[in-house]
Every structure is written in structure tokens, then in C-alpha cells.
Amino acid sequence: MSRPGNVTYRGRFNQPVPTSNLMDFEEDFPEFQPFEDVAESEARPRGPAPGAGTFSVMQVNIIDMRQQVNRSKHYTSAYDTQNLLIRRGQEFTIQVTFNRPPTPQDYFQLEFLIGSDPSPNKGSLVVVTFTAAPVSQWLGQIVSIKGQSVLLSITPSASAIVGKYRTYVAIYMANGMQRTKRDTSTDLYLLFNAWCRDDLVFLPDESQRREYVLNDIGVIYRGSVGAVTQLNWMYGQFERGVLDACIYILDSSQMPIQDRGDIVKLVRKASAVLNSQDDNGVLVGNWSDDFSMGTPPSSWTGSVMILLQYANTGVPVCFAQCWVYAGVFSTFLRCLGVPVRVVTTFNSAHDNTGNLKTDLIFRPDGTPDTRNTRDSIWNYHCWNEVFMKRPDLPPGLEGWQAVDATPQETSDGNYRCGPASVIAIKEGLLCHPFDSGFVFAEVNSDVVCLKRDRYGNLSPFYVDKTLVGQAVYTKSVGSSAPMDITQSYKYPEGSEEDSRTMARAEEYGCERDHSELAEAKMSVDISTAPCYLGQDVHLVVTFHNQSEAAIVVNAHLDVSVVFYTGVTANSFKAEPFTVTVPANQKTSIKLKVLAQEYMPHLGSQLYLHFSVTGQSDNQSLSAIKVMELQTPSLTMTVSGRAKLQQEMVATVTFTNPFDFDLQNVHLCMEGAGLMSARHRDFNVIKPQGSISWQEVFTPRLAGQRRLLAVLDSNTLHQVCGHVDVTITP
Numbered sequence: 001m002s003r004p005g006n007v008t009y010r011g012r013f014n015q016p017v018p019t020s021n022l023m024d025f026e027e028d029f030p031e032f033q034p035f036e037d038v039a040e041s042e043a044r045p046r047g048p049a050p051g052a053g054t055f056s057v058m059q060v061n062i063i064d065m066r067q068q069v070n071r072s073k074h075y076t077s078a079y080d081t082q083n084l085l086i087r088r089g090q091e092f093t094i095q096v097t098f099n100r101p102p103t104p105q106d107y108f109q110l111e112f113l114i115g116s117d118p119s120p121n122k123g124s125l126v127v128v129t130f131t132a133a134p135v136s137q138w139l140g141q142i143v144s145i146k147g148q149s150v151l152l153s154i155t156p157s158a159s160a161i162v163g164k165y166r167t168y169v170a171i172y173m174a175n176g177m178q179r180t181k182r183d184t185s186t187d188l189y190l191l192f193n194a195w196c197r198d199d200l201v202f203l204p205d206e207s208q209r210r211e212y213v214l215n216d217i218g219v220i221y222r223g224s225v226g227a228v229t230q231l232n233w234m235y236g237q238f239e240r241g242v243l244d245a246c247i248y249i250l251d252s253s254q255m256p257i258q259d260r261g262d263i264v265k266l267v268r269k270a271s272a273v274l275n276s277q278d279d280n281g282v283l284v285g286n287w288s289d290d291f292s293m294g295t296p297p298s299s300w301t302g303s304v305m306i307l308l309q310y311a312n313t314g315v316p317v318c319f320a321q322c323w324v325y326a327g328v329f330s331t332f333l334r335c336l337g338v339p340v341r342v343v344t345t346f347n348s349a350h351d352n353t354g355n356l357k358t359d360l361i362f363r364p365d366g367t368p369d370t371r372n373t374r375d376s377i378w379n380y381h382c383w384n385e386v387f388m389k390r391p392d393l394p395p396g397l398e399g400w401q402a403v404d405a406t407p408q409e410t411s412d413g414n415y416r417c418g419p420a421s422v423i424a425i426k427e428g429l430l431c432h433p434f435d436s437g438f439v440f441a442e443v444n445s446d447v448v449c450l451k452r453d454r455y456g457n458l459s460p461f462y463v464d465k466t467l468v469g470q471a472v473y474t475k476s477v478g479s480s481a482p483m484d485i486t487q488s489y490k491y492p493e494g495s496e497e498d499s500r501t502m503a504r505a506e507e508y509g510c511e512r513d514h515s516e517l518a519e520a521k522m523s524v525d526i527s528t529a530p531c532y533l534g535q536d537v538h539l540v541v542t543f544h545n546q547s548e549a550a551i552v553v554n555a556h557l558d559v560s561v562v563f564y565t566g567v568t569a570n571s572f573k574a575e576p577f578t579v580t581v582p583a584n585q586k587t588s589i590k591l592k593v594l595a596q597e598y599m600p601h602l603g604s605q606l607y608l609h610f611s612v613t614g615q616s617d618n619q620s621l622s623a624i625k626v627m628e629l630q631t632p633s634l635t636m637t638v639s640g641r642a643k644l645q646q647e648m649v650a651t652v653t654f655t656n657p658f659d660f661d662l663q664n665v666h667l668c669m670e671g672a673g674l675m676s677a678r679h680r681d682f683n684v685i686k687p688q689g690s691i692s693w694q695e696v697f698t699p700r701l702a703g704q705r706r707l708l709a710v711l712d713s714n715t716l717h718q719v720c721g722h723v724d725v726t727i728t729p
Contacts, residue, residue: 018115018124018257021163021247024184028113028166034176058106060169060180061148062097065188069093075195075214078238078673078701084188085243087337088261089158089196096169097149107172110140110154111179112165112188115257122258123161128154156190158198161261162336163247164189189243191337192263200263200389203339211477212339212387216672217706218330219480220323221344221473222564223628224379224607227530228346228473228482232708232722233327234302236672237335238701242304245311246335249273249282252314263338263388264419267403268434272416274329274405276316279414282306283328285407286319287563289603294318296604299712301670303331305677321564325405326382339387343402343474343485347467348381349445350408350565356505356512358445358468361452362461366613366620367556367574369452376566377468379607379626381406381442385474386419393432397421400488402439411435422488428504437510443469443489444502446513449622460515461620466493521547522581522616524555526625533606533629533716534658537593541612541623545581552580553621555614559593561601562609562626570601604717606631632657634709634721643728647698650675652709652721655690662713667693669709673701673727685713699727 065084070092071077076085086092094110102108110128118125120136128140130152137157144151167186170177180186194203194213203209216235223229236242250260253273259265273281283306284294291297297319300306306317306328320328326342333340349358358377361369383404390398402425403418411417411434420436421429430437449462472489473482491497506512523544531537545551559573573593581587598608606629614621632654640648652669656662665682669675675697682691699705704726711719 015117018117018122019254020251021115021257021260022244022251023116028118028182029111029168029179031179031181032176033170033179056100057173057178058102058108058171059099059178060096060171061099062095063167063169063180063183063186064095064097065167065186066093066095076191078214078216079189079243080238080240080700081189081243082185083164085191086156086188087191087193087195087199088156088160088162089193089199091153091155093143094152094154094167095149096152099148101148102145102150109170109172110152111168111170112138113168114161114163114165123157123261124257126156126160126165158193158196159200159261160190161257162190162192162266163250163257163260164244193337194339194387200391201338201387202389203387207477208387209339211475212341213334213337216334218327218342219475219482220327220342220382221475221482222323222380222382223346224626225346225470227628229628229630230480230482231323232706232720233323233330233342234304234670234672234706234708235327235331235334236302236304236670237331239304239672239676241308241311242331243335245307246332248311249307249332253279253281263386264390264392266336267333267338267386267388267401267419268416270329270332271403271405271418272414274325274332275320275407275415277407277415278410281316282310283320283325283405284316284318285321285325287321287565287567289569289605291319291604296712296717297321297324298604298718299666299668299710300324300327301668301677301708301710302672303328304670304672307331322378322406323382326384329384329403329405333384333386341385341474342382343385343472344380344382345443345469345489346380346471346473347469348378348442349447349468350376350378350381350442356441356445356502356510358447359458360447360449361458362449362613362620362622364451364453365556366451366615366622368558368611368613370568370571372452377447378566379562379564379628383417385422388419390419390421393421393424397424397429397432399423404439409438411438426489426491426501428501428508430505430508430510437505437508440505440510443472444505445469448513448515449620451620460513460517462520462622463513463515463517465513518619520619521545522551522553522619522621524553524612524614524621524623526610526612526623528610528625528627531627531629533631534595534599536595537598537608537627539591539593539610539625540588541591542586542588543579543581543614543621544586545583547617548583550580550582551616552578553614553616554578555612555621557591558611558613559598560609560611561598561603561605562607563605564607566609566626568609569603569605572601573597602629606718631716631719634711634719636707636709636721636723638707638723638725642699642725644699644702647696648725650695650697650707650723652693653690654685654711654719656685656687658716659687660715661686662716665691665711665713667709667711669693669695669707671697671705671707673703674699674705674707674725702727702729
């Protein structure tokens with residue numbers, strides 16, 4: 001009987017499914033492989049047997065992977081790795097130098113292997129011949145012969161497996177094949193190719209390819225509608241170790257080697273393994289105020305530290321929230337050559353089981369009943385879009401696909417989401433995979449305000465069909481400015497196309513609200529001016545009376561500190577007030593929330609939630625406003641000659657503008673192509689006290705580069721700064 005740890009696969013399949021790409025496979029094939037017995041009448045290789053007469057046996061002296069030429073043509077020069085990187089579906093060249101000039105009687109081939117137990121029928125063993133009749137989908141051609149050196153052209157299949165290949169040269173002899181020894185310097189990485197028309201990730205526009213594949217610095221949008229903030233994120237897909245870390249993630253997910261050329265399968269697998277919810281994946285989500293066992297999500301400057309830590313330890317990294325998942329997902333896909341971008345939806349509906357109703361419960365007196373409210377509206381939510389063809393879907397549903405690694409709901413048994421066609425979402429075609437109904441609800445859900453009576457019965461009193469999905473932003477191509485892509489997900493509210501989409505979505509099971517409510521005579525709105533942390537917040541509550549008689553409103557203001565997910569962290573203020581609104585007029589009331597009222601309740605959160613409810617002439621009123629408190633910035637400068645391989649100095653300074661100490665201050669600085677992550681700690685920064693931190697770095701990549709820094713402390717979070725520098729070759 002087989003013991004644990006010595007598990008066999010007999011009875012299920014002859015050999016285990018290969019799932020490892022990074023193991024060091026020392027014994028792929030014997031260096032000399034004799035031919036199996038064949039009939040005398042069968043043709044044998046034309047080369048003479050070893051030692052036959054005075055003819056010299058051909059042997060390989062040098063294999064030149066032509067790194068500089070190939071990398072330049074394949075847009076892979078920025079990767080900080082010793083091996084060749086190429087993109088599938090595109091020609092690259094190798095120069096092989098033999099011990100003597102080859103003759104027409106010599107016959108040789110290249111062999112490319114990936115994973116364990118490579119097999120031709122699985123695409124993991126590729127033999128490239130240089131005859132008129134290719135034996136695989138990889139094409140080979142002899143470009144030139146100069147003396148003992150042969151320049152070879154190889155074009156991988158546009159659907160080839162993506163990952164790390166081992167390279168061999170095999171020479172046919174009379175009684176067998178003589179192979180080169182295992183040489184790790186000839187290993188090569190094969191990536192997806194957004195420049196190749198036959199690759200499923202082909203992206204037609206060159207400026208978009210440079211943005212969504214080659215750009216290693218990004219901007220993620222957060223905040224709220226009307227008060228959008230920018231977070232710089234260092235993707236760093238070209239930094240040392242990141243590519244191997246991305247392949248390690250696929251290995252740890254046990255994804256079969258043979259599936260790693262299928263972009264749909266790869267993206268779906270990655271959206272599951274990037275969270276640790278059910279598979280020991282990369283990131284641990286944490287939406288609390290306790291980050292004592294790891295790094296607060298707001299302290300990360302980018303993806304590189306996260307990916308390297310996971311690859312080095314095999315242990316999920318603590319902690320992440322949605323923008324961290326989206327940033328790391330972008331790094332993972334761009335590193336493998338897939339066009340991807342981070343998108344942010346403002347007022348995103350969540351936890352509503354994929355229907356089209358977000359239910360907010362209120363008590364009989366009109367105040368919010370957070371205890372019984374299960375659905376929530378996130379101030380913002382970040383996910384990703386991947387550009388790809390969808391051969392598994394009907395024509396017309398290719399292009400950008402929504403994918404999300406943030407663990408929210410299970411999909412086919414795992415916490416993941418997508419890829420869901422954005423075109424299908426806009427058209428309400430929710431019958432197609434994967435998870436299109438869930439994404440559709442995130443941007444289209446109706447907000448239904450329900451009042452609970454003394455017996456627990458719920459009745460709707462207000463429905464807002466425009467609050468959810470008010471805006472969807474992504475970074476503009478070649479600029480840090482936001483690009484509004486809301487129209488990619490939905491038609492204008494109330495338009496004929498919107499009505500058609502909603503009707504079609506209902507046909508596929510998304511339930512809309514059809515409450516018949518009397519036309520409201522009174523409405524209420526809340527507005528605020530931008531406010532820095534530590535300042536008083538000024539509110540303007542405006543009532544609009546659309547009736548022919550004056551109306552008295554008994555109103556109530558509730559103020560809470562909330563997580564960006566809309567979940568209440570602390571409720572700290574409740575204030576009743578009464579206002580009389582003349583007929584057909586608006587009346588505004590100014591209210592104030594003092595800094596001393598909200599500061600003790602903030603924790604790591606910077607969002608204040610204002611809710612105004614009221615009663616007037618048997619009509620219930622409700623309005624919600626969320627604002628993000630602004631934080632001070634770090635000041636960053638660079639000095640020295642901005643040239644490749646020339647030392648420079650980065651300086652970070654900060655002055656504490658508050659009247660309280662900042663304790664346990666942690667600073668992190670990083671710049672893709674400039675410096676790896678550096679850290680510095682300070683015990684305390686006194687009120688009006690300043691700190692200064694300098695680091696020496698040597699630029700590795702030329703062009704427009706960016707340095708980022710983030711400060712985190714016990715009482716102040718999300719303090720960022722950056723500086724741009726142009727590095728000359």
C-alpha cells in the first residue's frame with residue numbers, strides 16, 4: 001500500500017499532470033540517444049557514423065542566443081534577467097557555431113522543452129527542424145552559413161505555452177542523436193505578444209501597447225465622485241525576480257503547463273490565486289483597522305515587494321485591499337505580456353448576490369439601520385480589464401474583459417471574477433461566462449431605501465437608479481489624467497438603449513426594482529468642500545420643495561467614520577434639526593462637524609459618511625454623502641547627473657503639521673528602473689517637527705522614470721509623494 005508522501009497516480013493517469021515550470025530539470029534527455037531499431041529499407045540520417053573514415057563528427061561549440069538583437073525586436077530589453085525573453089508568434093534568431101563548417105549531409109534540429117515530462121502532443125516539447133517540411137507549429141529557417149557558424153531563424157507558434165523553456169541542439173548521426181549538455185544560459189522565456197495579429201492578446205494600437213504592456217508605472221484612482229484622488233503605483237514588471245515570481249505563482253496554483261498558452265484559462269486561474277481566500281494565494285485581504293500582523297494596504301508603494309516576498313517564502317502576503325489586488329494583478333499580466341489596465345468604479349454595489357437591487361434599511365424614525373443592512377455601496381472599487389479575443393464567446397464580445405482578484409463571491413468554487421466581456425455587460429448579455437451578471441450589478445444596481453416598521457416589515461420609500469456606477473475611470477494613455485470609460489459599461493441613464501439593456505438583463509435573471517412610489521414633492525442633497533485631516537468639515541444640506549405649499553421637514557443628520565467599502569467603522573454624531581421650505585423653492589442649511597469630534601474615531605480610515613433623513617407630509621427623505629479627508633504630502637527631490645549607471649541621490653522630507661505626535665513612523669521609497677524598495681523608521685515626529693531621508697541610487701533604465709515614497713504611522717496613514725526624473729542613456 002502506498003504511504004502518504006509517496007502517492008502514486010496509477011489508476012487515474014499514467015503520469016502526474018506537469019505543473020512546474022521553474023524546477024531545474026537536469027536530465028531531460030540523454031546527451032546521446034540511439035535510434036530505435038528500424039527496418040533496413042527505411043531511410044537513415046545522412047551523417048556518417050562516429051569515426052567513419054576521416055570525416056569529422058559535427059559538434060556544437062557555442063550557442064549564441066543573440067540577446068541584444070532579439071530583445072530589442074521583441075520589446076523585452078527592460079527585463080532585468082540574464083536569459084533571453086521573446087514574444088510568441090514573432091521571429092527570433094539563434095547563432096550556432098559548430099566545430100567545423102556544416103555540409104549538406106549534416107542534419108540537426110533545435111529542441112525547446114517546458115515543464116516536466118515534456119510531450120509534443122501537449123506543446124511542451126517543441127522540435128524545430130530546418131527542412132522544407134516543419135515537424136511542429138514553430139517554424140525554422142537557416143538564414144545564413146558563415147564558416148562554422150549558422151544563423152537560425154525560429155518563429156514560435158502564436159498559441160505556444162508561455163513560460164521558461166530549455167534549449168538543446170541535437171545532431172543526427174548514423175546510429176542516433178547527439179545533444180548539447182544542459183546549459184541554463186540558453187534557457188529562454190516566451191511571453192504573450194500584443195504585437196502579433198495571431199495572438200489572442202493582439203492590441204492594434206501601438207500607443208496602447210506601450211501603455212498597457214510596457215509601462216511599469218501606473219496611477220490608480222480612489223476617493224469619491226466629485227473628489228477623485230490619485231495613487232501612484234509601481235508595477236515594476238521588469239524588475240529582477242518578478243518574472244520568475246509570476247511563473248512561481250502559476251506553479252503554486254498547480255496550473256497545468258499545457259494550459260498556460262490559453263489566455264482565458266490563465267487569467268481566470270490568476271484571478272483566483274492572487275487572493276489567499278481558498279488556495280494559499282498571493283495576498284491576504286484585510287478590511288479592518290488591525291494590520292499588526294502585516295503591512296497596511298496603504299503602505300505599499302507597488303507590486304514588486306509583494307511578488308518577491310511571496311516567491312521567496314511561499315506564504316501569502318499580508319495585507320491587501322482592492323487597489324492592491326488590482327495593482328499586483330496588473331504587474332502579473334504585464335510581466336507575461338498581456339495588455340491590462342486598472343479601472344475604478346465609483347459607487348460600486350457589492351454583496352447583493354448579483355441581482356440589481358441594493359437594499360438600505362432605515363428605522364421607523366428614518367435613521368439608518370446599519371445592523372440590518374446587508375448590502376453595501378463601496379465609495380470606489382478597483383478591478384482590472386484585460387484586452388483579448390474570446391474564441392469561447394460569440395463574435396463581437398472580444399476586447400476589454402473585466403477581471404477581479406479581490407475576494408468577494410465564489411465563482412465555480414473559488415473566489416475569483418472574470419474574464420467578463422465589457423461589451424456583453426453593456427448590452428445586458430449576461431448569459432455568457434464568466435461572472436458578467438455580478439459585474440453588471442456592480443455598475444447598474446438600483447439603490448432601494450426601505451423603512452422598517454415596528455413589526456419588522458419593510459416598505460420602499462425611495463429608489464435611486466443613478467447612484468451606483470456613476471463613473472468608471474482608468475489612466476489615460478501617456479498621461480496621468482483619468483479617462484472616463486463609463487460609456488464602455490453602460491448607456492446613458494434613462495436612454496432607450498439603457499432600457500433595452502436593463503430589460504435584457506432581467507431576461508437573464510437580474511431582478512430590478514419595480515416599486516411604484518408616489519412622485520416626491522421634496523428632495524434633499526448634501527454638499528461639502530474639500531477638507532484636510534484635522535480641519536472642521538462644513539456641510540450644506542439643501543432641501544428642494546416642488547409643491548405649491550410650504551413644507552416643514554423634521555430632519556436628522558448622522559455622521560460616521562466608514563471604510564471605503566461603505567461599512568460603518570464608528571458612528572459618532574447624531575443631530576436633529578427642523579427646516580421650513582417655502583413653496584417651489586430651495587432652502588439650504590449649513591452644518592459643521594468639528595475636527596475634535598471625528599479625529600478620535602478615525603483609525604486608519606479617512607472617509608466620513610453623512611446621512612440626512614427626514615419626514616415631511618408623510619414623505620420620507622434620504623440623502624447620503626461620503627467624503628475623503630485629504631492628507632499632507634511628502635516632498636521628494638533628486639540630485640546628481642540623470643544618466644544611466646550614474647549615482648544619484650533621492651531626498652524625502654516631511655513636516656508634521658498636526659498638534660499631536662506621529663509615532664512609529666515607517667517610510668518606504670521605490671522606483672522601477674531606479675532603485676529597489678528602501679525602508680526607514682522613525683520613533684516619533686513631534687508637532688511641527690521635520691524629518692529628512694536620503695538614499696543613493698543608480699538608474700538602470702533610461703527615459704521618464706518616477707520615484708515614489710509612502711509614510712505610515714499609528715495615527716496618520718496614506719501620506720504619499722513622488723518625483724519624476726528623465727534618465728538619459
